[in-house]
Amino acid sequence: MTTTSSIRRGVRDAGPSGWLAVPALVFFLVFAVVPLLGVVFLSFTSWDGLREIKLSGLSSWTTVLTDPVTGNALLVTAKIMFFSFMVQAPISLLLGVFTAGGQKYRAALAVLYFLPLLLSSAAVAIAFKALLDPNFGLGAGLNLPILAQDWLGNSDLVLFVVVFVIAWQFVPFHTLIYQGGVRQIPTSLYEAAEIDGAGRFRQFLNITLPQLKYTIITSSTLMVVGSLAYFDLIFVLTAGGPGYSTRLLPLHMYLTGFKANDMGAASALGVILIVIGLALALLLQRLGGKNRNASQLEGA
Amino acid sequence: MATTQLPVPPSAPARAEAAPRPSIKGPGRKRPNVLGGLGGWLWLAIIIVPIYYVVITSLKNQAGFFTSNPMAPPTEPTLANFQLVLENEFARYFANSLIVTVGTVLPALFVSFMAAYAIVRGRGRFLNWTNNLFLLGLAIPLHATIIPIYWMITRAHLYDTLLALILPSIAFAIPVSVLILSNFMRDVPNELFESMRLDGCSDWAMLWRLALPMTKPAVITVGIYNALHVWNGFLFPLILTQSPDTRVLPLSLWTFQGEFSVNIPAVLASVVLATLPLLVIYVVARRQLLSGLTAGFSK
Numbered sequence: 001m002t003t004t005s006s007i008r009r010g011v012r013d014a015g016p017s018g019w020l021a022v023p024a025l026v027f028f029l030v031f032a033v034v035p036l037l038g039v040v041f042l043s044f045t046s047w048d049g050l051r052e053i054k055l056s057g058l059s060s061w062t063t064v065l066t067d068p069v070t071g072n073a074l075l076v077t078a079k080i081m082f083f084s085f086m087v088q089a090p091i092s093l094l095l096g097v098f099t100a101g102g103q104k105y106r107a108a109l110a111v112l113y114f115l116p117l118l119l120s121s122a123a124v125a126i127a128f129k130a131l132l133d134p135n136f137g138l139g140a141g142l143n144l145p146i147l148a149q150d151w152l153g154n155s156d157l158v159l160f161v162v163v164f165v166i167a168w169q170f171v172p173f174h175t176l177i178y179q180g181g182v183r184q185i186p187t188s189l190y191e192a193a194e195i196d197g198a199g200r201f202r203q204f205l206n207i208t209l210p211q212l213k214y215t216i217i218t219s220s221t222l223m224v225v226g227s228l229a230y231f232d233l234i235f236v237l238t239a240g241g242p243g244y245s246t247r248l249l250p251l252h253m254y255l256t257g258f259k260a261n262d263m264g265a266a267s268a269l270g271v272i273l274i275v276i277g278l279a280l281a282l283l284l285q286r287l288g289g290k291n292r293n294a295s296q297l298e299g300a
Numbered sequence: 301m302a303t304t305q306l307p308v309p310p311s312a313p314a315r316a317e318a319a320p321r322p323s324i325k326g327p328g329r330k331r332p333n334v335l336g337g338l339g340g341w342l343w344l345a346i347i348i349v350p351i352y353y354v355v356i357t358s359l360k361n362q363a364g365f366f367t368s369n370p371m372a373p374p375t376e377p378t379l380a381n382f383q384l385v386l387e388n389e390f391a392r393y394f395a396n397s398l399i400v401t402v403g404t405v406l407p408a409l410f411v412s413f414m415a416a417y418a419i420v421r422g423r424g425r426f427l428n429w430t431n432n433l434f435l436l437g438l439a440i441p442l443h444a445t446i447i448p449i450y451w452m453i454t455r456a457h458l459y460d461t462l463l464a465l466i467l468p469s470i471a472f473a474i475p476v477s478v479l480i481l482s483n484f485m486r487d488v489p490n491e492l493f494e495s496m497r498l499d500g501c502s503d504w505a506m507l508w509r510l511a512l513p514m515t516k517p518a519v520i521t522v523g524i525y526n527a528l529h530v531w532n533g534f535l536f537p538l539i540l541t542q543s544p545d546t547r548v549l550p551l552s553l554w555t556f557q558g559e560f561s562v563n564i565p566a567v568l569a570s571v572v573l574a575t576l577p578l579l580v581i582y583v584v585a586r587r588q589l590l591s592g593l594t595a596g597f598s599k
Contacts, residue, residue: 018422020503021430024415024474031449031471032437038448049450095343098336109340111586113347118578120532120550123571126557127354130564138353141371168346173593180594200333221439228441232534236554250443257447258539266447273444281439 036274042267049263060264070269072244073252076159080248081227083163084170088223092171093216096178097208110179117172125236128165152238155245162234162246169233170226174219181215182208221284228277249273358382358569365565381569385556389544390573393552397531399462400548404469404530409523411470412477417507419478420485421493431482437475443535450539464540465548469533473526480525484518484595485511521592524585531578549574 046056064070099110116124131137132151139148151161185208193203231250234240240247240255247255250273257266357365358381360374368375419431449468458464488511496506512519537551547555556570582589 018418018424018426020414020418020507021422021427024411024478025430025433027411027467027471028434028437028474031452031468032442032445032474033433035445035448035452035468036440036442038451039445042447042451047451053451091343094336094339098340101333101336106340109344110590112344114582114586114590115347115351117528118582119571119575120534120553122534122550122553123532123575126553126567126571127350130357130568131350131353133564136365136370136564138349138371141353141369168350171343172347176590176593183594225439225441229443231443232538232550235534235538236557250441253444254446254535254539257450263447263451270444270447273441277441277444278436278439 039267039270039274042263043271045264045267047263048261049257050261056264060262060268063262063265064268064272067265069244069247069252073247073249073269074272076244076246077228077248079159080163080166080230080246081224083160084166084227085220085223087163087167088171088174089216089220091167092174092219093178093212095171095175096180097182097204099175100179100182110175113172113175115172116169119169121169121232122236124165124169125233128161128168129237132161153242155242158238158242158245162237165233165237166227166230170223174223177219177222178212178215181212185211217284217287221281224280224284225277228273228280249276354568354571357565358572360565362563362565381563381566382573384560384563384566385570385573388556389547390552390570392544393547393549394577396462396546397549400465400469401527401530403462403466404473405523405526407466408470408473408477408526409519412474412522413481413512413519414507415474416478416481416485417503417511420482421503431478434475434478438479442472446535446539449536453540459540460542460546462541462546465533465536465546468536468540469530473529477522477526480522481515481518484515488514517588517592520585520588521595524581524589525593527581528578 042053043060044055044057045053046060047053095113099106099113119127129152134140134148134150137148139145149157152158189207189211190203193207198206229250230248231254234246234248234251235254238246240251249269253266253269253273256269257263353371356373357370359377359379360368361376361378361380364374364376415430415434419427453459453464453468458467492510492514493506496510501509532550533548534550534554537546537548538554541547541551553567553570553574557567560566
């Protein structure tokens with residue numbers, strides 16, 4: 001893909017420029033790559049977080065893999081990932097298309113849509129805990145018994161509450177991504193469709209959606225991999241409860257390591273998290289076929 | 301059961317109906333887009349109601365909170381809750397958050413900017429490999445590494461210091477920063493670099509005198525994006541600090557909630573106070589931030 005002359009020029013450029021990447025690389029190696037290898041190593045040890053680390057072979061893995069809570073955590077993670085994707089992706093896509101429109105009031109709405117991104121997950125969780133209180137929250141305020149449920153105490157409902165709060169917090173970000181994607185679609189495509197007599201619906205299906213392919217892949221990847229990092233929100237909102245009903249994998253890892261003091265088992269859970277994240281990211285890139293991100297991932 | 305799950309399903313179908321409607325700037329604008337507009341306002345309501353509730357409740361006194369309608373504005377607004385929060389070491393937590401945020405964002409920007417320049421301008425196996433490593437960092441849930449990070453920080457005797465929060469935060473900010481910065485750096489015309497090189501400029505000079513001015517909007521966007529993340533970060537403070545001396549704002553919200561669990565108005569006042577600085581920045585820099593983020597992630 002590079003011509004001979006650019007390769008020659010590249011060789012000349014590579015010398016001085018290469019060093020400029022070293023500081024970032026060193027930081028990343030020490031505080032991300034070493035821990036990444038460390039978590040694999042620690043999964044073969046037993047450690048309580050204080051005393052000496054002892055090699056213990058596969059015992060942490062046996063603990064983790066035979067513990068029914070692990071399977072439950074995987075299931076909860078999969079459910080939250082699936083539902084929050086199904087809720088967030090269409091809403092973000094439509095809001096992105098909507099806010100990319102030219103009208104003034106849409107731009108004003110876009111400014112307000114961003115507000116949840118300013119709140120920390122802890123703040124969002126605390127706000128919703130109060131808002132969802134059956135006696136002093138939204139349901140009591142609007143006098144609608146249907147909204148005055150014990151949202152966070154009912155193990156049948158709590159998962160959907162969590163999905164809703166996640167959407168509330170993260171849809172704004174994905175709306176921005178889609179808004180940017182829509183703005184890059186050439187107007188001429190729509191003009192041509194207009195001449196052919198295509199209505200809004202046809203234009204959306206035949207121009208907007210296909211043109212947003214890469215945006216959809218980027219946003220979906222961030223959404224799916226991101227859902228493996230929903231920790232703080234759920235930690236403050238439900239602490240994994242009631243029972244184990246919202247104890248998803250990252251939370252299970254934290255509680256195993258820092259509350260039950262079994263760092264070995266927690267590391268094994270960390271490895272599982274990493275493997276799942278990597279597999280999902282690669283799968284989504286493959287689904288999208290050859291694109292800019294995929295070729296970047298492959299270094300082409 | 302199904303009817304009680306109101307919050308989630310209605311928003312989805314409502315938006316789905318609006319699907320065909322939202323029109324793009326340009327030709328499709330002739331007919332007013334009723335469904336799209338409805339959906340847009342509905343989402344606004346979903347966004348605003350919780351924020352409204354937090355703000356009005358933070359202005360109520362405790363008796364008012366228990367007796368008045370939860371969604372009605374306070375009859376006698378009071379700032380006593382804010383005073384209570386401010387008296388509980390809020391200033392210290394604020395300062396800690398500020399130190400950690402600035403201490404993370406500036407170095408992260410500095411090293412990421414240099415790396416992005418090298419990756420875009422340079423060639424060779426080393427830079428390719430570095431770039432791929434950073435891209436891999438985007439695909440991995442890095443928080444899965446908290447246990448070795450905890451081990452490293454305790455080993456380095458940094459546990460319960462602000463530096464313990466700063467160091468891993470810098471590393472975690474690098475992949476996305478390099479990605480966005482290099483996307484923007486690719487748009488700088490090659491000829492400009494070539495002509496500076498012919499003038500005998502070093503890489504270092506080109507970096508600061510050409511690349512930086514040309515990508516300033518991107519640098520600011522990445523800076524604000526990282527600042528948002530670090531300012532609101534919860535996991536590192538939770539596992540790497542312990543004492544009130546090193547407590548940052550998000551963690552203080554959580555501990556405050558534990559201490560004052562019966563005083564909901566005060567807890568929500570702390571939420572308002574912790575968010576206020578970001579709101580000010582957003583009001584000042586929103587144009588820059590919104591346009592930068594839309595462009596940054598969809599390039």
